[in-house]
Amino acid sequence: MLTAALAALLLAVPGLVGSGAAAAEPVTGATPSAVSATPSAVAPSESAPSASAPSAVATAPPSSDAPAETTPPATTPPPTPEPPQLDPLPTRLVTSLPLRVSGSGSDGDTVDVSAGAASVAGARCQAPVSKGRWSCALADPPDGPNVIIRAESRTSGLAQTGRVDVLSPPSIASQSGAATGGGVRGTAYPRATVTVTAETGASCTFPADSTGQWGCVLTGRLPDGPHTVTATQVAGFSSERSAKSAPFRIVVDTVAPAAPRITSPAAGTRLTPGAPAAFSGTGEEGDAVTVYASTDSGTSVLCTVAVMGGAWSCSGSLPEGAYTVSALQRDRAGNVSAGSNGVALTVAAPSSPSATPSPSRTPSPTRTPAPTAPPNTAPAVPPAAPGPPAPSRPDTDGWVGTPFSTTSAPQVDAASVPVWLRSVALALAALILLVLPARLLAATIARGRGPREASGARPSLFGRNRPRAELGEADALFGVRTAPSDAVAGPDAPAGRHASGPAQPVWLAPVVGAAAAALITLSTSVRDVGAYTRLLLAVALAVAAINAVWLLSARGLSRHLGVRVPRVVVRPWMLVIVAAAAIGSRLLGLEPALLFGLVLGTLFADDLGRARRGRVAALQLSATAALGVLAWLLVGVLPEPTGSVSAFVVELANALALVGIGSTAIALLPLGGLAGRAVFQWSLPVWLGISVVVDTVLFAVLLPVASLVENGSGLAVAGIAALAFAVLSVSAWLWERYVEPAR
Structure with missing residues (x-):
């Protein structure tokens, strides 16, 4: 207890000294001994502290100011600014505008909201924060996938972002109430598919170009008079359709x-x-x-x-x-x-001065110089001479532009997927309803012509001098087993032809090639003689290149297979197919046209075998198709022609694409002496694979099938005709194959 009391007393000494000094300071008349007695009485053993008691009293004022200096650090620091918070944005495609954006923030703050680059006023809005919440509407955010929505605080400058897919309705740019023959145009998301519908049900669909421009003509029930139309669009980044545009008034006048x-x-x-x-x-x-x-x-x-x-x-x-x-x-x-x-x-x-004076035709004094000019107008003829080199037409399309200089650039992107899918469907439909039934029909005709077979018969497109081979190939379509035979037609010449044969004249190849180029040029209308000559040269070079690739691929593979190099032969009878394709394209108005230009072939020995002939034919078809596709890709990167030289380059590329892919598609037909028959005999899966690829490219790029698909009546007629042909061909084959032998 005594020890604890002493410790408490020692701890209280500083307090006592401080309080004593403070109490003695205001008492001016106090006895000095009394003041000094306090420290001696409190701590007699600590003389140093007691001696410094006055200095402690003197330093008391600074110690009293110390708490005032330490007050600011003792205050609570302001909170760290935080960015405004965005509420969850829509996960599906936004088609209903305006787009309302909301979130939370600090009271008294203002949030600036923007969409994308916010280049237009409709892509920006401001929202004050009240009771911790804010909200505003974006009237016109930009269209597209992953549009960035940004919410930024004006106070702190901090922001939060989110993403959303937006597709607004397309716009109709025609003048409201303007007369039209049914055509409507406007702007949309680049490469989106726009559908316009009138209140009568008439509609049209057309893809927008890379700049978003589109235009189409309404088809269906659309009588003359005022109508209301709306437009929607589907972009490549989403399968959902946009909302309808505002009703637009047109006046149809046909x-x-x-x-x-x-x-x-x-x-x-x-x-x-x-x-x-x-x-x-x-x-x-x-x-x-x-x-x-x-x-x-x-x-x-x-x-x-x-x-x-x-x-x-x-x-x-x-x-x-x-x-x-x-x-x-x-x-x-x-x-x-x-x-x-x-x-x-x-x-x-004027040819002479006597013909120029005509007083009766110059009643006005202002025209009197005309009669006196003829005697001296011989030098005036040269100024008129520049007229013929510069025709009176206001453009140079007759000299620069031809249908073959119209580019058909490839489209390989998300927006073109529906076009490619449609092309695949059309290719499969053509094989099922046209090509394979034609194979069966050829077998039926060959069987009916069987008794007339002769060893020296000429080849024909339908192979009428080969009934057993034809029926064997047709049976293979339905899995009917027949005796194998290698005595079949090669890729270019039918069975019965030998590698040795009468030599053909040297002039036959260039003459047949020139005739093929002339027939191909007839597939389109060319008004200007100069442009016609230039186009004929481009087509002739394209025909030569296609036939060269056809021959070189066969000769190269023959060396690889270790067989004798085939002999090159000219096939003048192929000009019938060249003319049919060119004139048919002209009569049907196909632009681009379906063209054929293979007039040279290779002649193998009879003992080559079915497998080797099929491989050679497959390589020839693949090489020709590859050349056509490469030329088509080149067309997509070439600039628009501005003169005769650049127009010739574009025409040559277009001719290579059209002749290459068109020739491959026709040569794939498993008929007569065409190369497709050799591949068909060798491997049906290989033939089907090549046919589907080539026909898909043909329908997607070279043939104007879009209008056929969009026109329901035309598509229905074509489908019914193809189905009828397929039914009749299969029925004829079944009758000849099963019913007739039973009789």
């Missing part, structure tokens, strides 16, 4: 205007070459009249002008020659009238 009339100049008027001549007449108010000048070699445009007050007038110049001038009228809806009355004109320079 009635062609009346033919305009030319009242001046009068028929038989003689014009000066290269000099402007006035043309005038009457027409329907507001329509556009185009005046044409026609000769035996073609037609050119003189001028185009709008009809005002029921009359029109424009001027144009012509080089020397005899012309028939006529006019067409186009209304606001795009309907074109019938041709106007024709006016025969002669454009020629």
